[in-house]
Amino acid sequence: MKSDFISNVSHELRTPMTSIKGYVDLLLMGGGGQTTEAQQRFLSTIKSNADRLADLVNDILNMSRIDAGVGLVLGEVDTGSIIREMLATLSTRERHARKHLRVTTRIAPDLPRIRADKDKIAQVIHNVIDNAFNYTPEGGSVEITAGIRPENQAHILITVQDTGIGI
Numbered sequence: 001m002k003s004d005f006i007s008n009v010s011h012e013l014r015t016p017m018t019s020i021k022g023y024v025d026l027l028l029m030g031g032g033g034q035t036t037e038a039q040q041r042f043l044s045t046i047k048s049n050a051d052r053l054a055d056l057v058n059d060i061l062n063m064s065r066i067d068a069g070v071g072l073v074l075g076e077v078d079t080g081s082i083i084r085e086m087l088a089t090l091s092t093r094e095r096h097a098r099k100h101l102r103v104t105t106r107i108a109p110d111l112p113r114i115r116a117d118k119d120k121i122a123q124v125i126h127n128v129i130d131n132a133f134n135y136t137p138e139g140g141s142v143e144i145t146a147g148i149r150p151e152n153q154a155h156i157l158i159t160v161q162d163t164g165i166g167i
Contacts, residue, residue: 010061017057021050051093055130062123072117079114079121079156080107083146086126090133099138108147111156128160135164 024047027035035043087105091097114121132142140163149155 006060006064006067010057010064013057014054014061017050017054021047021054024050048093055127059123059127072120074115074117076113077116077118077121078111079125079158080111080146082118082122082125083107083129083144083158086122086129087144090126090129093133099133099136099140101133101136101139102141104141104143106143106145106147111146111148114156125158132160132162132164135166136162137164140164 024043026032028040028043028047083105084107087103091103129142129144136142142160142162144158144160146156146158149157
């Protein structure tokens, strides 16, 4: 019952959030006429916060699915590609781009594929990198590494280090 409620609330929040994001994008592209520099900043702040809220709603929805016992979809996963995709997505977000973070990645060329649920792995990587970007001060640095664990060759190790306040 609780997971049904959470799922319904998440879906109900997602619809107006999509509308808000769409109209803000339209205004930022000049669809409502010329905007001043101050209005552009305000709209960018709205967009940034709407993105954060949409991420939170998605996280809540995913938690309700886990509580409901929705199974994993296992397959071969290229974690290096997922890391690069998440970096590309997050680096272009307005709230991250304006912080001028120094982002470095070191992904081992021999990083093996793993057997996992691609969507869940992508969500975890997204959330950890997003957290690093959110809490690293302007001009700070974020370093993402991925390689084979030296002490156990059957495992990979992904690290995210930043100059922020930490989790």
